[in-house]
Amino acid sequence: MKSLVVLPTYNEAENVLAMIDEVLAQDPSLEVLVVDDGSPDGTGDLVQAKGVDEPRARLLRRAGKLGLGTAYLAGFDYGLREGFDQVLTMDCDFSHKPSYLPNILAGMADHDVMIGSRYVPGGGIANWPFHRRFLSRFANFYTRILLRLPTKDCTSGFRCYSREVLETINTHEIRSSGYSFLEEMVYRIHRSKFRIGETPILFEDRVLGTSKIDRSEIFRAAFHVLHAAFFPPKRPKRG
Numbered sequence: 001m002k003s004l005v006v007l008p009t010y011n012e013a014e015n016v017l018a019m020i021d022e023v024l025a026q027d028p029s030l031e032v033l034v035v036d037d038g039s040p041d042g043t044g045d046l047v048q049a050k051g052v053d054e055p056r057a058r059l060l061r062r063a064g065k066l067g068l069g070t071a072y073l074a075g076f077d078y079g080l081r082e083g084f085d086q087v088l089t090m091d092c093d094f095s096h097k098p099s100y101l102p103n104i105l106a107g108m109a110d111h112d113v114m115i116g117s118r119y120v121p122g123g124g125i126a127n128w129p130f131h132r133r134f135l136s137r138f139a140n141f142y143t144r145i146l147l148r149l150p151t152k153d154c155t156s157g158f159r160c161y162s163r164e165v166l167e168t169i170n171t172h173e174i175r176s177s178g179y180s181f182l183e184e185m186v187y188r189i190h191r192s193k194f195r196i197g198e199t200p201i202l203f204e205d206r207v208l209g210t211s212k213i214d215r216s217e218i219f220r221a222a223f224h225v226l227h228a229a230f231f232p233p234k235r236p237k238r239g
Contacts, residue, residue, distance in 0.1 A: 003027070003105065003160070004084040006075030007034045007092040008068055013041040015093050017050060020057050022098040023090075027105060031056040033078055034092075035071040038064045068157075069174065069181030076166050088160040090116075095204055096158040103199045104160050111197035112165050113189055115151065116158030122200030123153070139221065146229040147187045151196055154183050155221075158201060165194055168236050180221035187228055191235050 005023050009016060020032050036044040036059065047059040060074060072089055079087035086108060090096040100116050107114040117123050119140060125133060136155065143154040157179075169192060174184050189196060 001029055001085045001105075001108075002083065003030050003086040003088060004075070004079040004082070005030055005032045005088045005090065005101075006072065006079070007032060007090065008037070008071035008075070009034055009039060009043050009092050010037045010065055011039045011041045011043060012092045013039065013043045013046055016043050017046055019092050019094065019098070020047070020050060020054070023101065024054070024056055026098050026101040030101070031058065031084075033058045033060055033075055035060045035062065035074050037062050037066055037071065068179060069176060072181060072185075073171055073174075076161070076171055080163065080166055085163050086160055087163075087166060090158045097201065097204070100158070100199070100201045104158070107197045107199050108160055108162065110195070112162045112194035113186075113196045114160045115153055115156050115186075115196065115198045116201040117153035117156055117198035118201060118203045119152040120198045120200050123202065124200075125203045127205040128203075142222065143183050143187075143225050146225055147183070147190075149187065149190055151186055151190070152198055154186050155179065156201075156203075157182055162194075164238075165189060165192075168192060168194075168238050170236060173233065176221070176224040180224040183221060183225055184228055188233055188236075191232065192238060 007019065016034060023032050024030055034047045044059060044061050047057060051057045051059060060078060076087055096116060104114045104116055118125050140154050143149065169188050174181055176184050
């Protein structure tokens with residue numbers, strides 16, 4: 001299986017090269033696509049230079065800070081166009097440990113989507129203050145109840161999608177563009193009756209760099225979940 005790991009970046013010069021090396025070390029079938037939103041700290045230049053000697057490291061430059069959801073879409077389009085069997089997404093700040101990739105890939109033998117989950121037995125969160133833990137727990141509870149999802153971690157960005165999922169779900173119809181993209185994506189996948197699996201991960205807060213989470217995104221995500229609950233998308237036809 002040919003698998004692409006998509007790393008959305010904005011000002012991740014302190015992390016990106018080490019992250020690429022650790023990802024590629026997990027499995028020889030993995031390749032990395034860094035989707036960089038015009039980072040002023042030179043993230044894209046570092047990746048471009050890395051690609052000269054490492055053919056499994058690829059770069060997609062974008063003109064500016066266009067958002068997490070659209071970075072995922074760009075990665076999905078690239079993966080499908082280049083013939084990858086699976087597309088994975090994860091954060092570039094080491095809050096998602098590359099060492100979990102083998103478990104996620106192994107789970108794809110029995111599932112169409114695998115999620116690195118903080119909220120299944122064995123999973124957890126390290127180095128987060130109480131208010132962030134509470135908001136994360138509440139966001140997942142709110143999403144699961146309103147959208148009637150069995151998934152324990154609806155907001156995790158550490159995922160693997162099969163090619164069939166990405167070809168079936170019209171991802172460009174997803175209305176949300178920020179972190180709520182993750183919730184709407186898992187909702188559409190569930191409604192299409194794909195098999196979703198979860199494997200435990202320990203999520204650790206970044207050590208280097210600064211967080212990109214905007215508090216206003218929490219309110220936008222809550223609105224998008226509510227909208228999806230009352231105005232659900234059409235179920236796509238599976239081939």
